[in-house]
Structures are given as structure tokens and as C-alpha cells.
Amino acid sequence: MQKNIIETHQLDFSFGKFKVLHNLSLKVPQASIYGFLGPNGAGKTTTIRILLGLIKTTKGKVSLFNQDLNNHRVEILRKIGALVEMPSLYPHLSGRKNLEITRTLIGNIDKKRIDEVLEIVGLSNDAHRRVKQYSLGMKQRLGLALSFLNDPDLLILDEPTNGLDPNGIKEIRELIIRLNQEFQKTIFVSSHLLSEVEKVATHVGIIHQGKLHFEGSIGELREQQKPSTLLEVNDSDKAAEILTDQHIPIIGRQNGTLKIEAHEHAVIHQVNSSLLKAGLEVYQLSPQESSLEDLFMDITQNPR
Numbered sequence: 635m636q637k638n639i640i641e642t643h644q645l646d647f648s649f650g651k652f653k654v655l656h657n658l659s660l661k662v663p664q665a666s667i668y669g670f671l672g673p674n675g676a677g678k679t680t681t682i683r684i685l686l687g688l689i690k691t692t693k694g695k696v697s698l699f700n701q702d703l704n705n706h707r708v709e710i711l712r713k714i715g716a717l718v719e720m721p722s723l724y725p726h727l728s729g730r731k732n733l734e735i736t737r738t739l740i741g742n743i744d745k746k747r748i749d750e751v752l753e754i755v756g757l758s759n760d761a762h763r764r765v766k767q768y769s770l771g772m773k774q775r776l777g778l779a780l781s782f783l784n785d786p787d788l789l790i791l792d793e794p795t796n797g798l799d800p801n802g803i804k805e806i807r808e809l810i811i812r813l814n815q816e817f818q819k820t821i822f823v824s825s826h827l828l829s830e831v832e833k834v835a836t837h838v839g840i841i842h843q844g845k846l847h848f849e850g851s852i853g854e855l856r857e858q859q860k861p862s863t864l865l866e867v868n869d870s871d872k873a874a875e876i877l878t879d880q881h882i883p884i885i886g887r888q889n890g891t892l893k894i895e896a897h898e899h900a901v902i903h904q905v906n907s908s909l910l911k912a913g914l915e916v917y918q919l920s921p922q923e924s925s926l927e928d929l930f931m932d933i934t935q936n937p938r
């Protein structure tokens with residue numbers, strides 16, 4: 635049976651009267667890259683702060699490595715590396731010196747580990763340069779190097795590609811994949827971009843307004859994609875009435891165009907003939923390749 639590295643059970647959290655998390659139950663499998671996906675304000679950072687023991691839940695249970703976070707906080711945190719918001723770096727010191735300081739603070743880490751992590755994040759040649767001369771992407775990679783200096787089993791990364799250019803985003807993405815595949819780290823990474831999560835994650839949790847709307851493997855997410863057809867007519871309100879009478883689901887509407895859940899020729903023919911019979915003018919009926927982006931919008935806008 636697959637082991638879960640993170641499990642939360644019916645977490646609730648409120649800032650004063652404002653409820654941010656509702657009954658949040660997550661299961662993050664060992665050795666996965668778990669994309670924690672949700673729009674701005676969904677509750678991702680709050681969840682991460684709870685997982686790191688930085689804030690306490692009002693209700694629910696958190697266990698990591700099969701141990702209760704409340705009772706085994708120190709042991710658990712020793713096995714986690716985290717990057718939450720911008721890494722705090724000493725800008726006037728070199729990349730190597732920044733790592734050296736953290737190594738001394740943690741204690742019990744071999745000096746040669748610094749060269750290893752510099753190699754992994756691709757900063758070996760820039761290790762001697764002052765951090766204030768680094769690009770944002772290099773700073774972020776140094777932040778990542780700091781987070782796994784103590785060789786943790788689990789990495790928790792909060793929007794690690796925020797603010798980076800496409801090249802910087804690609805470097806972080808490749809690094810996440812390498813840390814997972816070559817070094818067997820379980821990685822919990824939050825993002826508001828499905829397109830990013832899709833490229834790295836093996837598993838996905840979709841959160842919206844503090845509630846979990848989907849959790850499963852990337853394959854299971856793709857299975858939820860529904861085939862659709864775009865319909866353009868002269869009177870979309872009338873067309874919507876006719877389709878509803880025929881129990882054909884409308885899954886989107888934009889500027890007089892309807893997106894309907896249908897793909898088979900027989901159904902498209904039925905739609906076409908009933909609209910024509912009702913005197914409507916049909917300009918377009920075209921089957922669409924449904925994207926994961928559509929599915930994400932559907933999941934977050936039409937809670938199930």
C-alpha cells in the first residue's frame with residue numbers, strides 16, 4: 635500500500651471571524667510531487683504554515699511521516715525543508731557563505747554537502763559571487779539549496795516560481811523534478827498556475843475558498859476532462875432554453891457562444907436540427923479539444 639507523507643484530517647482554520655480553511659483533508663503520497671493548486675487567496679499559504687507548525691488549527695489533525703504534528707513537532711521538522719515566500723539571504727555575502735552560515739546554525743552537516751547542493755542547483759560557478767549580484771532566479775535556487783542542505787525527506791515549497799521569468803521558471807521546474815527523481819524527495823509545491831503544476835506534478839490537490847475540490851493523480855485529473863462542442867447562434871438565450879429542455883449540459887457561456895457537453899455526431903446532429911427547427915441561425919458547431927485549464931476553471935467555478 636502507498637504510504638502518505640502528509641495527511642491532514644478535516645482541518646478548519648479562521649483568522650478571527652473569517653474562515654479560511656474548511657474541513658481540509660489532504661493525502662500526499664511518499665515520493666510524489668504534489669501540486670497544491672488554487673487561485674489567489676484560496677488558502678495555500680495558510681495550509682503550508684499549518685503543516686510547518688507555524689500556526690495552529692482551530693479543528694482537525696495534521697500528521698507527517700505518520701506522526702502527529704502536535705506531539706512530534708521537532709522530530710518532524712527535522713525531516714522537512716521549506717521555502718515559503720522569498721528566502722532570507724545575506725545579500726552582501728557570497729552564495730557559499732550563505733550556505734556556510736546555515737550549515738553552522740543547523741550543525742552536524744558535512745562541509746562537502748555545500749558543494750553537493752551548489753552543484754544540484756547549478757550555482758557552483760557563481761558560489762563565490764555576492765548574492766546581491768544574483769538574478770532573482772539565482773536567489774531562488776540558492777533559497778532552495780538552503781532548504782535541502784540538511785537532506786530532508788520532504789520539501790514544502792510555496793509558489794517557488796513566483797516573479798521569475800520563463801527561463802527561471804524552467805530551471806526551478808527541472809530542479810524540482812531532479813530532486814524528486816534522483817534524490818527521492820517528496821515535494822509539496824503550491825501554485826496558482828495549472829500549466830506549471832501540470833508540467834511537474836504526479837499528484838494534484840485543487841483548493842478553492844479553503845475547500846478541497848479535487849485530489850488525485852494527474853492521470854485521474856485528466857480523466858475528468860469532458861468533451862465539449864462550441865455553439866454559436868443568433869440567439870444564445872433561446873438556444874440555452876432548448877438545450878436545457880433536451881438535458882444537454884451547458885458548461886460555459888461567453889459573448890453569445892455556448893460551450894456544451896457533447897461530442898458524438900448523433901448528439902451534435904440532434905442539437906443542430908432542433909435549433910434550426912426552432913428558427914435559430916446556427917453559425918458554428920465545433921468540437922473542442924478540452925484543456926486541463928478548462929477543467930480547472932470548471933472545478934473551481936462550479937464546486938461539486
Ligand SMILES: Nc1ncnc2c1ncn2[C@@H]1O[C@H](COP(=O)(O)OP(=O)(O)OP(=O)(O)O)[C@@H](O)[C@H]1O
Pocket residue numbers: 649652654672673674675676677678679680681826
Ligand atoms: N494574517 C492574516 N489575517 C487575516 N486574513 C488573512 C491573513 N493571512 C491570510 N489571510 C486571508 O486568508 C485567505 C487565504 O490566504 P492564503 O495566503 O492562505 O491564500 P493563498 O492561496 O496562499 O493565496 P496567494 O496565492 O494569494 O498567496 C485570504 O483571503 C487572505 O486574505
